[in-house]
Amino acid sequence: MNVLETITKLRAELNQHNFNYYVLDNPMISDYEFDIKLKELQDLENKHPEFFDENSPTVRVGGAITKNFETVPHENRMYSLDNSYSKEDLLDWETRCKKIVGEVAIEYTCELKYDGASISITYENGLLKRAVTRGDGFQGDDVTNNVKTIKAVPIKLKGDFPDKFDIRGEIILPFAGFEKMNQDLIEIGETPYSNPRNTASGSLKLQNSAEVAKRPLDCLLYSIVGNNLDLTTQNEALQKARDWGFKVPNQSKLAKNLDEVFQFIDYWDVHRHELPYETDGVVVKVNLIQYQEELGYTAKSPRWAMAYKFKSEQVSTVLNSISYQVGRTGAITPVANLEPVQLAGTIVKRASLHNADQIEKLDIRIGDTVFVEKGGEIIPKIIAVDLAARNPNAEPTKYITNCPECNTELVRIEGEANHYCPNFYGCPPQIIGRIQHFISRKAMDIEGLGGETVALLFNAGLVSNYADLYELQKEQIIPLERMAEKSAENLVKGVEDSKNVPFERVLYALGIRYVGETVAKKLAKHYKNIDALANANILELVLVDEIGEKIAQSVVQFFDNQENITIIERLKQYGVQLEINASNDTTVSDKLKGKIFVVSGVFEIYSRDDLKKAIENNGGKVGSSISSKTDYVIAGDNMGPSKLEKANQLKIPIITEVDFNQLING
Incomplete structure (x- = not known):
């Protein structure tokens, strides 16, 4: 089997496995086996760019950057639906339909109404050509690169499909994925997303498609639009x-x-x-397409379809008390403690009150009868107070002025909704939260040590910051609850092994606000060691690729604190990696600093991978597609004609690998 045949076979296999997993929910191979096949295909495509295919399953990992989303017209307008809120509304709708098509028996297709971001995807000759948001119905934003990363969306079709058509649907974020994304945000001290729908919609407009690929988006489709489709009913479609x-x-x-x-x-x-995702109603459509054509459209909506909206499930219960939680960053969250009540299939005992402004807006008081519903079908929230049922002696709620854990007076930063406890180094939940973050899987990943054990160690007086972990002795740990000798040994060994964790993960583990995994990698690569980073000022930091002023200020504030400096000095003494290991540092020079290169074609001196490494090792960046930001295109044999045309249009210098060698060695 030649290379092209191998590539073609792998693409077909991977497309089928994607379909089995994401559409049929019936995987036939393990994730590991899938990843091995995908890696094999990626390696072959890198070595043989002459066989490039924009519809390869490898595009699922993303990488294309879209600075400005092009606004494009819909070939077939995207209409909105009329809403109904009662069965009487649907009866009236049927009467209106029969006035046009006659007194005939009408069949209907019933579909769940998905609460996501509307999308229109165009296919030509079975290949995905373009994905466009709803916009105003007449035109929307081209988000093709981002939609291609959603694995439920086929890049290549099978069967007897039409030559060209649009298919409409909703990009959604299932509950499980939404919760996981919020947990990751909370872990780095960020505000969680408000609801799955808005998060799905926002994901489509991320500039880096590789970031979109990391999000567990799904796509549910429901409408085929086009000419000469040879379809007779919606159900058949x-x-x-x-x-x-x-x-x-x-x-x-x-x-x-x-x-x-x-x-x-x-x-x-x-x-x-x-269901694993949000739905807020049912869409009822006249099934026969002949009748749909007769019924036509109003200025805004199809006459042949109607959305029946479910009423948000609400219950009333009593507010027993309000408690206040302290997060890892010191943010205070008020929580309503409710008389237990069943709502949307679960027993609800608590609901978030968000902040002081929300409490004031609701004028909520202890003992009030309150109305509760599930916001975004997932998080219980109080939407109103039954004032008629209020006890006339109920006192207005006074927001706490001091931390419920350490009694420090709270502060509220101008422009922010939350109150904070400023006792960063003395407030127990903040201390425990920082240590729990330090040991987490994406940070130091200390085996044998979990969140509950951190709390036990703190409450026993054995640790008061994460540096204390490196002084723990087996004999100190064994007396703790649920701790045996073997558990204590594993914990001490896990702490010792964490000294081999690379600098970028240690930097993330420190818990600097707004410094997540990606930012930590950027800073580690740029500054090489903790001392250089600690001495950087805000201006220097914002000049680092992708570091904004908010992150820069947070980093400077962290290193301005003497207690943080003391902890870091201790970590150095214990042997924690606080600089990039020289054997892992591939930087050769900064001759290409600030320059963006796009590589295209087949080369003799370098392999494509080696060429990209050489760019990065000399301070340059590798772009995935040609844009006005590209500084050079390095062209080999069989350079793609579309890239050549675009480079010429934008007047971007096209150089050979020999020219590139002179750039880095001259």
Whole structure:
């Protein structure tokens, strides 16, 4: 089998495995086996760029940067739907339909209404060509690079698909993925996202498609639009879309009349809480496409479809008390403690009150009867107070002025909604939270030490900061609750092994506000060691690639604190890696600093990978696509004609690998 045949076979296999996993929810191989095949394909494509295919499964990992999203017109307008809130509204709608198509029996297709970001995806000859947001319905933003990273979206279709068509759907963020993203944000002291819908919509406009690829987005499709599609019913269209490889939920149903529509609505009004993603209603469509064409459109909506919106499930209960939680960064979160009540399939005992402004806005008081609903179908929230039921003697709520844990007077920074406890080094939850962050998997990953054990160590007086971990002795740990000799040995060994964790992860582990994994890597690579970083000022920091003023200020504030400096000096003494290991530092020079290169073609002196490494080792950056920001295109044999044309249009210098050698060695 020649190289092209191997590449073609791997692409077909990987596309099928993606379909099995993300559409059918029936994986046939392990994640590890999939990753091995993907790596094999990536290596072959890098060595043989002449076989480049923009529809390869390797595009799923992202990497393209979109600085400005081009606004493009929809070939077929995207209409919005009329909403109904009662079964009477649907009966009136059917009457209006029959005035146009006649007194005939009308069948309907019932589909769940997904709460996400609307998308229109164009396919030509079975290949994904463009993905565009709804926008104003007439035009939207081209987000093709980002949508290609969503693995439920087929890049290449199968079966008897039309030559060209648009398919519409919703980009969604399932609850499990949303919760995981919020946990990661909380871990670095950031504010969590408000709801899955807005987060999904915002993800489509991220400039770096590699970041989009990291988000667990999904795409549910429901409408095919185009000319000469040879489809007779909506129900048939849904099945055709499934056959071509699209993820079309199986919850849709053909209803012979409105009575069956009402049965569908009643069922899902109860069972929607069992779904892994948000749904806020049912979309009812006239099934026969001939009738759809007769019914046509109003100025805003199709006459042949109607959205039935579920009422947000609400319950009333009593507010028993308000407690205040202290986070790792000192942020105070007020929590409503409620009389337990069933809501959306779960027992709710607590709800977030967010901040002092929210409490004042609701004028909520202890003993009030309050109305609770699930915000975004996931987080319980209090939406109103039943003032008619209020005890006339109820006192207005006074927001706490001192930390509930250490009694330090709270502060509120101008322009921020939260109050903070400034006792960064003496407030127990903040101390425990920082140590828990330090030992977490993405940071020091200390085996044998978990979050509960950190709390035990702190409460026993054995640790008061993360440097103290490196002085722990087995004999000190054994007396702790649930600790045996073997557990104590594993903990001490895990701490010792963490001294081999590389600098960039140690920097992330320190818990500097706004310094997540990616920022820590950037700073570690730029400054090489902790001392150089500690001595950097705000101006120097913002000149580092992708470091903004907020991050720079946070870094400077961290190193201005003498207690932090003392802890870092102790970590040095214990042997923790606080500089880049020379054997891992591949930097040769900064001759290419600030320059962006795009590599295209086949080379003789370098392999493509070696060429990219040489660029980065000399301070340059490798771009994935040509733009006005590109400084040079390094061209080999068989350079892609589209890249050549774009480079010429933008008047970007095209150099050979020999020219590149002179740049770094001359």
